[in-house]
Structure formats: C-alpha cells, structure tokens
Amino acid sequence: MxxxxxxxxxxxxxxxxxxxxxxxxxxxxxxxxxxxxxxxxxxxxxxxxxxxxxxxxxxxxxxxxxxxxxxxxxxxxxxxxxxxxxxxxxxxxxxxxxxxxxxxxxxxxxxxxxxxxxxxxxxxxxxxxxxxxxxxxxxxxxxxxxxxxxxxxxxxxxxxxxxxxxxxxxxxxxxxxxxxxxxxxxxxxxxxxxxxxxxxxxxxxxxxxxxxxxxxxxxxxNLRHQLRVSAVVPESADVVSIYITGRDLDRLPARAGQFFLWRFLTQDRWWQANPFSLSAAPDGRTLRLTAKTAGDGTAALRHLRVGTRVFAEGPYGAFTTLHRTRPDTLLVAGGVGITPIRALLEELYGHGVLIYRVATDRDAVLLDELRELAAARGAELHVITGPATPDKLAPQELARLVPDVADRDVFVCGPPGMTGAVLRTLRDLGVPKQQIHAERFSLAG
Known part of the structure; x- marks a missing residue:
C-alpha cells in the first residue's frame, strides 16, 4: 500500500x-x-x-x-x-x-x-x-x-x-x-x-x-477523464474493491471522505447508479471504491471486467477534512462505513484514534490496511466486536478509550442505528457540535 x-x-x-x-x-x-x-x-x-x-x-x-x-x-x-x-x-x-x-x-x-x-x-x-x-x-x-x-x-x-x-x-x-x-x-x-x-x-x-x-x-x-475499471480485488466473501483509472485524475477535485454515484457501463447495469465512497485517498492516478454485497447490483461488481467504462457523478459530500476544527481527530466507523473513514485516515494529520465497530473480526473490512496505515500515521486503532447490546460505545466506554474526546474533531460513519447512538454519546460527553461530522451509511457506500 x-x-x-x-x-x-x-x-x-x-x-x-x-x-x-x-x-x-x-x-x-x-x-x-x-x-x-x-x-x-x-x-x-x-x-x-x-x-x-x-x-x-x-x-x-x-x-x-x-x-x-x-x-x-x-x-x-x-x-x-x-x-x-x-x-x-x-x-x-x-x-x-x-x-x-x-x-x-x-x-x-x-x-x-x-x-x-x-x-x-x-x-x-x-x-x-x-x-x-x-x-x-x-x-x-x-x-x-x-x-x-x-x-x-x-x-x-x-x-x-x-x-x-x-x-x-x-x-x-x-x-x-x-x-x-x-x-x-x-x-x-x-x-x-x-x-x-x-x-x-x-x-x-x-x-x-x-x-x-x-x-x-x-x-x-467523464468526457475529460475517461474512467475505466483497472482492477477488481475481492476483499472477502462479500466485499470487493474496484480500482479505476483515467486521464488527468490529478485534476479531478475529489477528496478523502467523498463519494461518487457510479455507473458501470455494462449491458445489464449501465442504467443503475450506486453511491459508493472512495475507500482510499485520491492520489491523482487511481480511484478506489470498496463495496459490500447487498443486492444484485453490488453482487455484480465482483464480475466486472477490467477495461469496463465507468460514468461517475461527483465527487459529492462534505465528510472531509475541509470541516475540521481541531488538530487531533477521532474516527468512528461501523461495518462497511469504514470506507470513507479509511480514506480520511490516510489524509489526516495530528494524532488520530480510529474505533472500528463490527459484529465479529470477520466483518472488519480492510483490517490489514488499517493496521498498516495506523502504524504509518502514528494513530491508535481499536477494533470493537460483539453484539449491538450492551452498547460498547456508550459514554463511559468511549471516554475510557479516548479521554480527550471533547478536544478532538470526530468523524462518524456507519449504519443509521450505530451512527445515531454514537452521536448521542458524543453529546453526553460534551463534544461541541461543530466538532462532530457524520456521514449516514446510506450515502457512505
């Protein structure tokens, strides 16, 4: 990486x-x-x-x-x-x-x-x-x-x-x-x-x-950048990463944390657009999205051929470092909501803490990348597993993991239930509203 x-x-x-x-x-x-x-x-x-x-x-x-x-x-x-x-x-x-x-x-x-x-x-x-x-x-x-x-x-x-x-x-x-x-x-x-x-x-x-x-x-x-699939990489049994290349991608104003509406121009899927976040910070050469199988459309991504033309609308979203207010950061992700969080971790500076909430270790997408990236960035990584109840991100638990949470920007992305629970916890801990940045899972990819 x-x-x-x-x-x-x-x-x-x-x-x-x-x-x-x-x-x-x-x-x-x-x-x-x-x-x-x-x-x-x-x-x-x-x-x-x-x-x-x-x-x-x-x-x-x-x-x-x-x-x-x-x-x-x-x-x-x-x-x-x-x-x-x-x-x-x-x-x-x-x-x-x-x-x-x-x-x-x-x-x-x-x-x-x-x-x-x-x-x-x-x-x-x-x-x-x-x-x-x-x-x-x-x-x-x-x-x-x-x-x-x-x-x-x-x-x-x-x-x-x-x-x-x-x-x-x-x-x-x-x-x-x-x-x-x-x-x-x-x-x-x-x-x-x-x-x-x-x-x-x-x-x-x-x-x-x-x-x-x-x-x-x-x-x-799309006429300018001529996007095409360059690689299809299965990450697990139900998760796949799609790598996309094109012309002059360094001039595409995409940032870590944003998403596109992707159309893969195959005979049976050209009409369907799906929102997927970038799962790696744009480097001017390649874009990457990572998706979990949730229906026929996402299941078909695994079978895309290299060279498939792509029509992408975007980049969209305000879930970026443009809105940070503090030097240090807490990132909280749930499930495949890790994709924009992983991209943000690559772009953030200062001391970062990443909390990844999943049901089991097998559900932790891109975990090896996260460990490598956290080590390279000097960030703390906490993978929290187990059932939804009891809440392992309740105020007392979150304050134990991140004692200075009120002094950090907090980026949260995951399923609506988890996101809502974390936002309530942050309010209970007194984190100022302007330091909280949330992306709903429905738009996160």
Whole structure:
C-alpha cells in the first residue's frame, strides 16, 4: 500500500458549512423581500382573499426555484453542506411549497367565488376552462400533491427507490407548468419591466443550476477523464474493491471522505447508479471504491471486467477534512462505513484514534490496511466486536478509550442505528457540535 504525505492547512476560523448555510438563508431572505416589494407595487386589488392567494403563489414560486437550487448538486454548496443535508432541506422545503401552493389555490378561488356567490368547485371549473394558464396550474398542483404524498415518511418506506425516483422526476414537469401559468396570468410578473426581468432571471438561474450541476458538469468530467475499471480485488466473501483509472485524475477535485454515484457501463447495469465512497485517498492516478454485497447490483461488481467504462457523478459530500476544527481527530466507523473513514485516515494529520465497530473480526473490512496505515500515521486503532447490546460505545466506554474526546474533531460513519447512538454519546460527553461530522451509511457506500 502506498500513502501520500499531505501537508494540512490550519483549521479555519470561519466554518465553511456556516458560510454556505448563511449564504443560502441570505439568498432566500433577499429574494423574499424583492418578491414582497413587487407584490405591493402591483397593488392589492379589490379582494383581500385574492391578494393573500397571489402573495402565497409568489412565495410558492420562490420556494420552487429554491428547491431546484438545493438539488442542483453545485460543487460549492455540496462540498460545504453535503448532499444528505441538502436533500433533507429539499424535502422539508418541499412540504412548505405544497402548503403554500395549496393556500394560493384556495384563496384565489375563494376570492373570485365570494363576489359571484358561486360554489368553490364551480369557480374552480370556471377558472380552469376560461382563463389561460389556470388548467396548467391545476395539473402542476396535482403533480406536487402526488409527489408530496409519496415523499411522506410512511409512503417512502413502502416504495422502491426506483419507483419513488421516477415519480419525483415529475417535479420538473410541475415546474414548467407552474412557470407558464405565472407568465400567462401572473399580474406581478407583468406589472413592470423590472418584475418581469427579475422572474426571468430567477427561473433562469434555478433551472440553469440544475442543468449545470446535474448534466453539464458530470458529462464534461467523464468526457475529460475517461474512467475505466483497472482492477477488481475481492476483499472477502462479500466485499470487493474496484480500482479505476483515467486521464488527468490529478485534476479531478475529489477528496478523502467523498463519494461518487457510479455507473458501470455494462449491458445489464449501465442504467443503475450506486453511491459508493472512495475507500482510499485520491492520489491523482487511481480511484478506489470498496463495496459490500447487498443486492444484485453490488453482487455484480465482483464480475466486472477490467477495461469496463465507468460514468461517475461527483465527487459529492462534505465528510472531509475541509470541516475540521481541531488538530487531533477521532474516527468512528461501523461495518462497511469504514470506507470513507479509511480514506480520511490516510489524509489526516495530528494524532488520530480510529474505533472500528463490527459484529465479529470477520466483518472488519480492510483490517490489514488499517493496521498498516495506523502504524504509518502514528494513530491508535481499536477494533470493537460483539453484539449491538450492551452498547460498547456508550459514554463511559468511549471516554475510557479516548479521554480527550471533547478536544478532538470526530468523524462518524456507519449504519443509521450505530451512527445515531454514537452521536448521542458524543453529546453526553460534551463534544461541541461543530466538532462532530457524520456521514449516514446510506450515502457512505
């Protein structure tokens, strides 16, 4: 095994995550202010209910554009906040968007129905059949309601990922329909040339971000680097490492702890993308992922042929040394969650402690590498085996292994249950929140 010695910069005074989060909040607040100003410039109209509906619709349009930004996978945001957190924010903003648009529809219809003394349903039918763009808005709202329903926790657990993802793609159809509705009947959109220019720029920036982050950048990077499988190495009966080479990999901005969405372009698997972390720090020549068999897709990795073309989206994730705040580090891994932790160990400086939690010694992936690397880096390695209960990483046990844990950055990666338990232990031990960095196993590979 070859390791690359790296000189690490000192911890930054301002945390990158805080800067990115504050930037997103500021962008949303500033645009909310601009939308409010344009709304009042357009006038409230004769109906209070319709005015409330119009304002709700404008805020809904703003939230929809913000939604697109959150899932655009722009590197600057992703590397500072992380795809898992951005996706979580996208989910909660989505529920806010749903209620905002429902309020828009209800108040607008009531505002028109009340003076005409007709029923809510009759007014809805009247608007949909006589006013340009309203029928498109009804279809868009219906799609958003369906997407919101399947995104609820109880439904999400019962749907296959592929089914959920396919339904979720209709969000883009809803966005286009909502935008054309706004262009057709939005009084604020056409009140002034400034308002019209603002909304065109807003939607152009939102859709352009998605186009850039989800299509242009991945395609450009793959055309540039021409990734191929260079070796397939079984690590155990159910674990395999895939080595990947390509052109100019020293220019690929990947860091230890990050992951890619990998597509291996074989006849039966080219359509399937799986998130796997790098299990070794990028050295400018080779990328390595290590995966455990968990289904047909990962089982097929063992049978990949050398030379197979690879399409990789990424790198993604904020689980990197960019966010460290202390010179010394504690790394905690569970199961195959060791893969990004192993890569981080290769890149870290200062004194490190690695705790690897597995059921049995046979479940310890890459253990020989870890021992060699820990010795080379002057780090402590603790392999903890046994059943999940009693908790061998409870506060008392962790404090015994790492007495100065509160003075270290802590990186945690593993199954959700283990990760949650370790995070609770760290809080009980008084480790400051800004020193704790967690990667959920579902994105860790």
């Amino acid at each position: 070859t390791t690359v010695e790296r000189v690490q910069p000192p911890p930054t005074a301002i945390r990158p995550k805080v800067v990115a989060r504050a930037g997103l909040y500021a962008v949303l607040a500033a645009n909310g202010g601009v939308v409010t100003v344009f709304f009042f410039q357009a006038g409230l109209g004769s109906s209070t209910l319709s005015a409330i509906g119009r304002l709700a619709g404008l805020y809904g349009a703003l939230l929809m554009a913000f939604q697109l930004l959150l899932v655009a996978r722009l590197p600057w945001l992703d590397h500072r906040i992380g795809m898992d957190r951005l996706t979580s924010w996208h989910r909660w903003v989505g529920f806010g968007l749903l209620w905002t648009l429902l309020s828009h529809a209800v108040f607008i219809i009531l505002g028109y129905a009340q003076p005409a003394s007709i029923s809510f349903v009759d007014e809805l039918v009247e608007l949909a059949t006589t006013v340009e763009g309203v029928l498109r808005a009804v279809v868009a709202l219906t799609l958003i309601i369906v997407i919101g329903a399947v995104s609820a926790r109880f439904a999400r657990r019962r749907l296959a990922y592929e089914t959920w993802h396919f339904i979720h793609l209709y969000t883009y159809v809803a966005v286009v329909l909502a935008f054309t509705h706004q262009v057709a009947v939005g009084t604020t959109f056409t009140t002034s040339s400034a308002a019209t220019a603002y909304w065109w720029v807003l939607w152009g920036a939102a859709l352009g971000s998605v186009f850039l982050g989800r299509l242009v950048l991945p395609v450009w990077r």
